[in-house]
Amino acid sequence: MPNFEVIIIGLGAMGSAAADHLSRRGLRVLGLDAHPRGHQLGASHGKSRFIREAYFEKPAYVSLVQRAYGQWRDLEARSRQQLLEITGGLWMGALDSPIVAGARLSAERHGLRHELLDSSEIHRRYPAFRIADDVWGLFEPNAGILKPEACVQAQCQQAEALGARLRFGERVLRWQADGTGVRVETADLSFTADRLVIAAGPWAAKVLADINLPMEAHRVYYLHCEPDQPERFATLPLWLIDWAPGVFYYGVPHRAGEGVKFGLHRASSACDPDIVDRAVSDAEIAEFRGAMEALLPGSSHQLLWAESCLYAMTPDTDFILDRHPQHDQVVFGCGFSGHGFKFAPVIGEALADLAMEGKSDLPIDFLKLSRCG
Numbered sequence: 001m002p003n004f005e006v007i008i009i010g011l012g013a014m015g016s017a018a019a020d021h022l023s024r025r026g027l028r029v030l031g032l033d034a035h036p037r038g039h040q041l042g043a044s045h046g047k048s049r050f051i052r053e054a055y056f057e058k059p060a061y062v063s064l065v066q067r068a069y070g071q072w073r074d075l076e077a078r079s080r081q082q083l084l085e086i087t088g089g090l091w092m093g094a095l096d097s098p099i100v101a102g103a104r105l106s107a108e109r110h111g112l113r114h115e116l117l118d119s120s121e122i123h124r125r126y127p128a129f130r131i132a133d134d135v136w137g138l139f140e141p142n143a144g145i146l147k148p149e150a151c152v153q154a155q156c157q158q159a160e161a162l163g164a165r166l167r168f169g170e171r172v173l174r175w176q177a178d179g180t181g182v183r184v185e186t187a188d189l190s191f192t193a194d195r196l197v198i199a200a201g202p203w204a205a206k207v208l209a210d211i212n213l214p215m216e217a218h219r220v221y222y223l224h225c226e227p228d229q230p231e232r233f234a235t236l237p238l239w240l241i242d243w244a245p246g247v248f249y250y251g252v253p254h255r256a257g258e259g260v261k262f263g264l265h266r267a268s269s270a271c272d273p274d275i276v277d278r279a280v281s282d283a284e285i286a287e288f289r290g291a292m293e294a295l296l297p298g299s300s301h302q303l304l305w306a307e308s309c310l311y312a313m314t315p316d317t318d319f320i321l322d323r324h325p326q327h328d329q330v331v332f333g334c335g336f337s338g339h340g341f342k343f344a345p346v347i348g349e350a351l352a353d354l355a356m357e358g359k360s361d362l363p364i365d366f367l368k369l370s371r372c373g
């Protein structure tokens with residue numbers, strides 16, 4: 001194998017984005033992923049990912065997501081395909097709920113286009129919803145759906161077109177940083193490079209076992225259902241609703257072949273990503289369909305499929321993006337806590353900056369490991 005300037009561990013959303021950025025900077029890149037290309041064992045599969053600007057979690061993410069919109073459009077142009085569909089988004093809950101109050105704070109602070117709708121206006125615009133009178137919605141016209149499988153594939157292909165070597169089914173068993181370089185070992189092979197980028201998603205705490213990362217893998221799941229009257233659900237925006245403390249249901253409008261998607265955004269409990277039960281149980285499906293019928297009657301008429309996926313949760317649900325505390329030539333991005341996909345190209349850019357320059361001009365200081373104490 002040739003000598004590489006950068007090795008990337010993990011080629012999901014973040015590692016493939018880093019490969020794209022580093023390759024465009026003219027660097028010799030090797031990417032290694034433990035699983036086959038396009039696998040469904042990590043965090044970057046499932047047909048749709050929300051992108052939204054009125055960021056209820058924290059206004060500090062807004063400028064990063066605005067940069068990501070531009071980079072997704074750029075990736076669309078370079079790969080000659082549509083990856084992002086603007087649908088608008090409706091973020092619902094009590095007026096002082098984390099979703100509505102948080103989205104409003106980001107929208108007002110950053111001057112984003114938005115409308116605040118009371119329950120009667122939500123009913124008038126979207127009669128499919130059955131919501132309580134005290135529910136409000138913040139409508140954001142710029143929200144949309146990213147196609148995760150196509151996005152990751154496009155990032156990989158762009159990197160490969162510029163010479164990156166991407167090897168799948170190649171699990172990194174150990175890595176070490178010696179002098180100014182790094183050595184990475186798989187079952188059969190050993191590679192060296194100047195720099196190492198670790199983007200191992202829900203496995204990050206295993207790959208970075210030496211620094212005791214404050215991050216856990218959590219299993220989550222979602223359903224795709226064909227409604228009784230599909231056309232009633234095709235013109236909905238993306239939606240999120242504050243259901244109970246720390247529990248948010250979300251949904252994606254009806255699309256041919258995919259039905260309506262319905263998921264639950266919440267922390268669950270820590271699991272081992274290598275042995276987690278990936279099947280979705282009948283009881284889990286029944287719980288979801290019950291909630292779906294209460295909120296969108298008729299929407300869960302026929303179950304199409306149910307799938308699980310992994311979140312990489314941090315205690316504060318903010319990402320971790322930093323240099324390794326002991327090794328300057330090793331950088332990592334992890335702990336995307338169920339909301340990282342939309343940022344992938346910007347995370348890739350930040351990882352490339354940190355790896356090659358040791359710093360980044362992007363506003364990512366709030367994501368440093370040291371904040372976790």
Ligand SMILES: Cc1cc2nc3c(=O)[nH]c(=O)nc-3n(C[C@H](O)[C@H](O)[C@H](O)COP(=O)(O)OP(=O)(O)OC[C@H]3O[C@@H](n4cnc5c(N)ncnc54)[C@H](O)[C@@H]3O)c2cc1C
Nearest residue numbers: 010012013014034042043044050172201309336340341342
């Ligand atoms: C159901 C679900 C819904 C979500 N919805 C949204 C959304 O609407 N909007 C949004 O922005 N975000 C969303 N997210 C979060 C987002 O998808 C993730 O934050 C993002 O995909 C994380 O990407 P990643 O590259 O960190 O992880 P992954 O995609 O899991 O990639 C990590 C890769 O590392 C590889 N790897 C691990 N260990 C090793 C090793 N030792 N050697 C080699 N390779 C290794 C794995 O095989 C894997 O391919 C959602 C997540 C889930 C699960």
